[in-house]
Amino acid sequence: MAEQARTVHHPAPRHEIFSTSEALNQIRNEPEGWAVFLDIDGCLLDLAPTPDSIVVPEGLATDIDRLSKRLGGAVALVTGRALIYADALFKPFVFPIAGLHGAEMRGPDGSRIFAEIPPEFERLKEILVLDTSRMPGVLIEDKGGAVAAHYRLAPQFEEVLGEKMSAFAKAAGPGWALQLGKMVYEIRPSRASKGDAVERFLREPPFLDRLPLAMGDDLTDESMFAVVNARGGHSIRVGREEAPTCALSTIMSPAHVRDAIAKLGLLDD
Template sequence: MSHQQHPTTAGQVPALPGDRVLSKLASEPDEWALFLDIDGTLLDLAETPDGIVVPPDLPEHLHRLSMKLGGALALVTGRALPYADQLFRPYAFPIAGLHGAERRDPSGAISRIEPDASFEDLKAALAREAEQWPGVLVEDKGAAVAAHYRLAPDRQQALEAAMPRYLEMAGPDFTLQRGKMVMEIRPARASKGHALQAFLEQAPFEGRKPIAIGDDVTDEAMFRIANELGGHSIRIAEVLDGTEAKSIIRSASVLRGIVATLAGDKTAT
């Protein structure tokens, strides 16, 4: 794994390169647990939610790395659990979906927040209104709903006006989550930070230090908890700015190369 030099602003402590942090997984595999976002982190972002491409060797690399960590590898994503599972077949990793609103623990047991009839009505109303915004894609995630405007950036203002209105309809148990070209209404008591903590209360994660990797504001809660617990946080970004992450890796493709190397793929560079 190569070590890159990362730019810093005046007076800022240089960030430890993310690949150097991840090398600890090879030298101290029993000491660490790894938590990975999916979109923009393991996989390159696409114009539409269904447009992402999973490199064919990635599921096997994740599986091998998980085995080296004694199973202490989990996916923590805004995707719904069934969709995320499809991406990494035939493997089913411990996973938190919908920012923690649903979770499959290491034993395979699944817990989730179930939407009620009023939330189903809200999702239908949002989908109907979105028909007025060509290019805006409404994604029904079950206990959450997201409006993607990557194909229609000019519709951001319309969504900024509409989504708080739908949040008020959803009630105090929900929150509005902003991300990269997306706005999402999700359960307020769920977060990626809470999901990380829940995993760390169970074997094989229990007693280990967390390394959390993500690319977006939705991952900041996970970074915060990892830092507080004596672990480490890595953001997929060109520069370390406006984040609680302690390190950066420049792109999802670079991260995949590091995962391949850690998994023992001798062809990885």
């Protein structure tokens, strides 16, 4: 039997969207035409002194799930956290997710890709822990397929830590890259980026043929913003920092992001 023709209603193109509120209104009015990509730390969740001390507000996971249902499942988390740790934040819900900046992924169908961790990289992480043990306040976060050095509690070590992490990234080889973030240096797989992760999501249902909207707060989110913009979608940076960004608009804080998600998920049928 021949497939029946169907009419696809696309939302307004990006040049008609000038602000965060207008972009969110587009999703509110045409949820079937949009896909939403959300960073976690600094976007959905308020930043904390250490990665383990973040607080997941009550009801947030339910609000994300409600929004996902409104968008036919076209909501994904895109984070620098390892997939297994990001999942633990939003139990019992299981969302499509890109972890380690896209080195790990779980698609809408549940299929998963995990980062390979060679023994040489494991040894490098052990040496890094030893080398930074003389820097009080510097926290080494072992992400499995990546490693991060946080200096939020020890800003005086920013320069020396940056030099050390740059040297370690070179020692790790061409398969690894140094990623800068808010008070953190990270060595991650060089092939991974949040932009590439968004591209992969957009190639398959339910994200296929939808305009993307992305929210994030850090340098690592810029590649995601660039992809979203190029596809005619909308990018929103969280916070009012002066650092350059290719995001098309801003939203004040993670609390405002959470409020927007809650309201979008409560659309009338």
